[in-house]
Amino acid sequence: xxEQDERSLAEFIKxxxxxxxxxxxxxxxIVSSRARIARNLGHIPFAPRARGExxxxxxERVDEAVGSSSFFSDFQxxxxxxxxxxxRLFLKESHLLSAEFEQGGEHRVIYISPDYRVSIMINEEDxxxxxxxxxxxxxxxxxxxxxxxxxxLGRRIPFARHRRFGYLTACPTNVGTGLRLSVMMHLxxxxxxxxxxxxxxxxxxxxxxxxxxxxxxxxxxxxxxxVSNEVTLGKSEEEIVEVLESVAKQVVDxxxxxxxxxxxxxxxxxxxxxxxxxxxxxxxxIMDSAEALSHLSKIRLGIDRGHFRPLGHAELSRxxxxxxxxxxxxxxxxxxxxxxxxxxxxxxxQRRLGHISYN
Amino acid sequence: MSVDNPKCMKCDRPATTKITKIGKEGxxxxxxxxxxxxxxxxxxxxxxxxxxxxxLLQHLLKQQGAVAxxxxxxxxxxxxxxGRTCANCGLDYGAYRKTLLLGCSDCYDSxxxxxxxxxxxxxxxxxxxxxxxxxxxxxxxxxxxxxxAVKVPLVEIINExxxxxPVQTDDAVKSPDSALSVADxxxxxxxxxxREDFEQAARIRDSVRVLESLQPKEEIRCKACNAPMVVKHxxxxxxxxxxxxxxxxxxxxxx
Numbered sequence: 001x002x003e004q005d006e007r008s009l010a011e012f013i014k015x016x017x018x019x020x021x022x023x024x025x026x027x028x029x030i031v032s033s034r035a036r037i038a039r040n041l042g043h044i045p046f047a048p049r050a051r052g053e054x055x056x057x058x059x060e061r062v063d064e065a066v067g068s069s070s071f072f073s074d075f076q077x078x079x080x081x082x083x084x085x086x087x088r089l090f091l092k093e094s095h096l097l098s099a100e101f102e103q104g105g106e107h108r109v110i111y112i113s114p115d116y117r118v119s120i121m122i123n124e125e126d127x128x129x130x131x132x133x134x135x136x137x138x139x140x141x142x143x144x145x146x147x148x149x150x151x152x153l154g155r156r157i158p159f160a161r162h163r164r165f166g167y168l169t170a171c172p173t174n175v176g177t178g179l180r181l182s183v184m185m186h187l188x189x190x191x192x193x194x195x196x197x198x199x200x201x202x203x204x205x206x207x208x209x210x211x212x213x214x215x216x217x218x219x220x221x222x223x224x225x226x227v228s229n230e231v232t233l234g235k236s237e238e239e240i241v242e243v244l245e246s247v248a249k250q251v252v253d254x255x256x257x258x259x260x261x262x263x264x265x266x267x268x269x270x271x272x273x274x275x276x277x278x279x280x281x282x283x284x285x286i287m288d289s290a291e292a293l294s295h296l297s298k299i300r301l302g303i304d305r306g307h308f309r310p311l312g313h314a315e316l317s318r319x320x321x322x323x324x325x326x327x328x329x330x331x332x333x334x335x336x337x338x339x340x341x342x343x344x345x346x347x348x349x350q351r352r353l354g355h356i357s358y359n
Numbered sequence: 360m361s362v363d364n365p366k367c368m369k370c371d372r373p374a375t376t377k378i379t380k381i382g383k384e385g386x387x388x389x390x391x392x393x394x395x396x397x398x399x400x401x402x403x404x405x406x407x408x409x410x411x412x413x414x415l416l417q418h419l420l421k422q423q424g425a426v427a428x429x430x431x432x433x434x435x436x437x438x439x440x441x442g443r444t445c446a447n448c449g450l451d452y453g454a455y456r457k458t459l460l461l462g463c464s465d466c467y468d469s470x471x472x473x474x475x476x477x478x479x480x481x482x483x484x485x486x487x488x489x490x491x492x493x494x495x496x497x498x499x500x501x502x503x504x505x506x507x508a509v510k511v512p513l514v515e516i517i518n519e520x521x522x523x524x525p526v527q528t529d530d531a532v533k534s535p536d537s538a539l540s541v542a543d544x545x546x547x548x549x550x551x552x553x554r555e556d557f558e559q560a561a562r563i564r565d566s567v568r569v570l571e572s573l574q575p576k577e578e579i580r581c582k583a584c585n586a587p588m589v590v591k592h593x594x595x596x597x598x599x600x601x602x603x604x605x606x607x608x609x610x611x612x613x614x
Contacts (some may be wrong), residue, residue: 042464045448049462125460160464163572164471165478166487168464172477175467176487205364207483326457 001082001224012076013087014330015096016116022320026138028304028314029252031184031224034095035142036131037150038169038178042160046170048122055107058127065156066111072152075120086335089326095133095184100124117142118149125170126178128153135314137248139181139241147237166233174232181240182228183248186317188297189258190251191223192273199254200225206247207231222293222320227251259301271313275358276303282353287346292323308356319352367393369400445469488567538593538600541570573597573613583609 001009020032040046041061044054066072080088080101088104091097096119097110111120121129130153132146160168166176174180190196200210211226227248229240262270277298281287296319302308303316321327328345329335336344365374374391378401381387392400443452446469448460455589460475461467476486539547548563570590579588579599586603590613595599601607 040464043447045463046461048458048460049448049450097434162464162467163489164486165467168467170460172461172474173457173481175478176482176484190414232480233478233487235482235483 009125010330011084011356012112012232013090016091016096016112017321017327019115019117019133020094020135020321021314022135023312023314024134024138026044026137026249026252027317028225028300029133029186030137030248031136031186031256031317032095032133032135033142034131034133034180034182034184035139035146036129036180037146038126038129038167038174038180039150039153039159040127040168040170042158044127047125047127048170052106055123057108059109059122061108061157062120062122062128062153064151068156069152071149072111074114075111075118077113078110078112080104080110081106086326086329091325093321093324096131097121098124098129118145120149126174128159135317137183137245137252139183139245139248140359143179143181143237143241171304173230176233176234177237177240179232179237179240180224180228181244183225183244185225185248185251186223186297186300187225187251187255187257188223188300189255189262191220192262192270192301193258195254195258196225199251203227203247203251206243208244208247221290223297224293224320259304262301263305270301271358274298274307278302278308278353278358279354281349282351282356284346287323287349288342288344289323289325289328289345292349293320293347296320296323302358307356307358309359311353311356319349323349367391367396369393369396443470443473451515455585538591538598540589540591540600540602540604541567541574542589543591544570575599575613581607581609582611583607 014190022030024030035132041058041076044050047055047058050058063077066075066077081089081104083104085102085104088102091110092099092102094116096112096116098121101108101121101124102112105123107123109122111122117134118132120131130146131148132142132149134142162168167178169175169178187199190199203210207230208227209230211228212221212224229244229245230233232240277295281292281295281299293310296316299308299311299343300316301311303311303313323329323345325341328341328348331348365377367374368391368425370393372393375394376392376397378390378392378397379387380390388496444450445466446464447465448462450466452470452473455461455466457469461470478485527540544563544567548567549561551559570592573590575590580586581588581601581603584601584603584607586601586607588599588609588611591598591600591610597613599611601609
C-alpha cells in the first residue's frame with residue numbers, strides 16, 4: 001500500500017462514526033438501532049470450514065454482484081488484509097465491523113456505504129453479513145434499508161435457502177430469517193435505582209437477549225445494553241420487529257421513570273453524583289476508558305433536563321465512542337501505549353467538556 | 360414460545376407441571392400443563408394427601424429409571440448417528456455437535472432429522488413456516504414440545520380415516536369423502552389434543568406442515584363454483600379439491 005493509499009484509508013475510517021452525530025428518536029435512551037442479515041451461497045462450505053480457494057470464489061462472486069449493480073457504486077471496498085489492527089478496532093468501535101473481522105484474516109472484505117450506515121462483510125462466519133445502523137430508535141428504517149441491500153444482491157447471487165429451515169447459516173442460531181435486530185440502549189437510571197436485573201430478566205422472557213456494548217463480556221460498561229432477538233426460526237421479520245420495538249419502548253418508559261424518580265426523590269444525591277462525574281471529567285489528568293464511560297453515563301441523566309447546555313444527546317453519544325482506545329489513538333496521532341493513552345484521554349475530555357457547567 | 364416460560368398446552372395459563380412421556384419407539388417428549396389440567400389429565404398427580412417419604416422415593420426411582428432408559432437410548436442413538444457425514448463438505452455430525460457450526464448448506468439436508476433437538480432449544484421451533492393465522496397455542500405447544508414428532512407419511516393418518524369412512528359409491532372423479540385437507544387435519548389435531556393423545560397430535564401436526572408446503576403458491580379457483588381449490592390427500596394420493604366441499608365436489612390433479 002502506498003503512503004497516499006494509507007492516508008486515504010485513514011481518512012475514510014475516521015469518518016465512520018459520523019452517523020452518530022445526528023439526533024434520532026428516543027435518543028435519550030436508545031442510542032442506535034441495527035439490522036443484520038446473514039446469507040450464504042449454496043454448496044460452498046461456510047467460511048469457518050472453507051479452504052482459501054473456496055473463500056476466494058465466494059469473494060469473487062460477491063465482488064462481481066456488487067460491481068454490476070449501480071446501487072453499490074459509491075460503496076467503499078476495504079480488504080481486511082490491507083488494514084491494521086488499529087483500523088479494524090476503530091471500525092469495530094463504530095459498530096461497522098464485527099469482533100470476528102477485528103481478528104483480521106485472508107479473503108475477507110468489507111463494503112461500506114458513503115454515509116457509513118451500511119456495511120457488508122464477506123467471509124465472516126457466514127459468506128455475507130449485511131448490516132444497517134442508524135441513530136436512535138429506527139428499527140423499521142434500518143430493516144427496510146438492509147432488505148433493499150439484500151434484494152439487490154439476491155438478484156445476482158442465489159442465497160442458500162431450505163424448504164423447511166429458511167435461509168441457511170453456519171450456526172443454526174441464525175437459521176430461518178438470518179435476521180438479528182438490535183437496539184443499543186443507555187440505561188443509567190435503571191442501573192442507579194438497582195432495577196436493571198429485574199428489567200433484563202423481563203426482557204429475556206420475550207425471547208430477547210441482552211449483551212453489553214461489545215458483546216457478552218462487556219456487560220454494564222457505560223450502562224450500555226444491546227437488546228436483540230434471540231429467535232430467527234419460525235418467526236417472520238414483522239414479528240421480530242414488533243416484539244423488539246414494543247419491548248424497547250417499555251424499557252425506555254421504565255428508564256425515564258427511574259430517571260424522574262431519582263430527581264424527584266433524591267434530588268441532592270443525584271445532583272451530587274452528576275456534578276462529581278462532570279468535575280472528574282473536567283479535571284483529571286489520567287482516565288481509562290471504563291472510568292470515562294462510567295462518568296459520561298451519569299452526564300446523560302443531566303442532559304435530559306437541560307443541565308449541561310449546549311451539550312446534547314448526540315454529542316454525548318459521540319464522546320462515549322471517542323474515549324475508546326482506537327478512536328483516541330486515531331484522533332490524537334496514532335498508536336500509543338496504554339499509560340500515554342490514559343493521559344491523552346483525560347486531556348481530550350478536559351478540552352471537550354471544560355466549558356460545560358452544571359446549570 | 361420460550362420453554363423458559365412454558366404455558367399450559369390446554370389453556371393459556373402458566374404451566375406448573377412438566378410430564379415427560381415415552382412414546383412409540385422410545386421417543387421422549389414433554390407435556391406442559393397447569394395444576395388443574397395436570398390433575399385432570401394425570402390423576403395420579405392428584406394431591407389428596409402428601410406422599411410419604413418412602414412413596415416419594417419410590418416414585419422418583421421409577422421416574423429416574425424411565426428417564427435413564429430414555430437417556431441411554433438417546434445417547435446410544437446419538438453415538439450411532441455420529442458417524443453420519445455431509446455428502447457435500449464431509450463434515451461429521453459428531454464434529455458439528457462439538458462446535459455447533461455446520462459445514463455448508465447441504466449439511467441441513469444431511470442432518471435434517473438430527474437438527475430438531477438443537478433448533479427447538481435455540482428457537483422453540485423446528486421449521487421456518489410462520490404459524491398460520493388462527494393456529495392455537497396448544498397446536499404451537501405440541502409442535503414445539505412433542506419430541507416424538509416423526510415425519511409420518513400422511514397415508515397412515517388417511518388410512519385411519521378411511522377405515523371409518525362410508526363406502527365410496529360416487530363417480531371416482533369427484534372428491535372422495537375420506538380425503539383430508541389442511542382444515543380437516545387441524546380439526547383432527549384439536550380432537551387429539553382434547554382427548555390428550557399428544558403423540559398422535561404431534562404426528563398430525565407434522566402432516567399439516569407437509570400438506571401446507573404442497574399448496575400451490577398461486578391461488579387456483581374451482582371451475583364449477585369459483586371457490587379456492589385446496590390440497591387434499593385421498594385414497595389415490597394428492598389432488599386439488601374445492602374448498603366448498605361437500606356442496607361442491609370438483610377436483611383436479613395437483614401438478
